[in-house]
Amino acid sequence: MKRLLPLLAAGMASPAMAATGPFFSLRNTDFVVLLAFILFVLVLIYFKVPGMIGGLLDKRAAGIRAELEEARALREEAQTILASYERKQKEVAEQAAQIVEHAKTEAATAAEVAKQDLKDSIARRLAAAEDQIKSAENAAIREVKDRAVVVAVAAAKDIIAKNISAAEGNKLIDAAIGDVETKLH
Numbered sequence: 001m002k003r004l005l006p007l008l009a010a011g012m013a014s015p016a017m018a019a020t021g022p023f024f025s026l027r028n029t030d031f032v033v034l035l036a037f038i039l040f041v042l043v044l045i046y047f048k049v050p051g052m053i054g055g056l057l058d059k060r061a062a063g064i065r066a067e068l069e070e071a072r073a074l075r076e077e078a079q080t081i082l083a084s085y086e087r088k089q090k091e092v093a094e095q096a097a098q099i100v101e102h103a104k105t106e107a108a109t110a111a112e113v114a115k116q117d118l119k120d121s122i123a124r125r126l127a128a129a130e131d132q133i134k135s136a137e138n139a140a141i142r143e144v145k146d147r148a149v150v151v152a153v154a155a156a157k158d159i160i161a162k163n164i165s166a167a168e169g170n171k172l173i174d175a176a177i178g179d180v181e182t183k184l185h
Contacts, residue, residue, distance in 0.1 A: 023031055044050065164172070 021028055026032060160169070
């Protein structure tokens with residue numbers, strides 16, 4: 001320690017001072033450091049540390065290889081699954097297109113059927129209306145004829161009542177009864 005104090009007072013030991021003197025001397029720090037390093041390397045070799053380090057590195061490399069193989073396998077599996085889903089998506093899209101096309105066809109068919117049903121319904125209603133009109137016309141004509149007969153009979157009755165006497169009426173009644181008998185037998 002007494003020796004170091006003057007060196008420290010001079011402002012730290014310089015590397016030139018450490019290497020002064022013969023190299024193969026234990027007082028030369030460079031030589032001591034070299035010996036310590038060689039001894040350290042020999043101890044490492046004796047305890048097979050480089051082999052252990054190599055084994056650890058090989059083990060680590062094998063682990064990395066295994067992880068890479070697993071990653072490749074997972075990637076291939078993912079690609080297979082993706083391709084499967086893409087194929088399924090394409091099939092579903094085709095089915096959806098077919099369903100839409102079928103729905104359009106059915107809608108068009110249903111529209112045509114509805115149009116035809118509407119036309120048939122209108123035609124039936126028009127025919128029914130025409131039948132009602134003809135029936136109403138026939139009823140009106142019958143009513144007019146019946147009214148005309150009633151009016152004619154009433155007019156004939158008035159005329160006959162004014163122009164024919166009772167004796168002439170009885171003769172006409174007897175003649176009508178005779179006509180009826182001849183026509184019925």
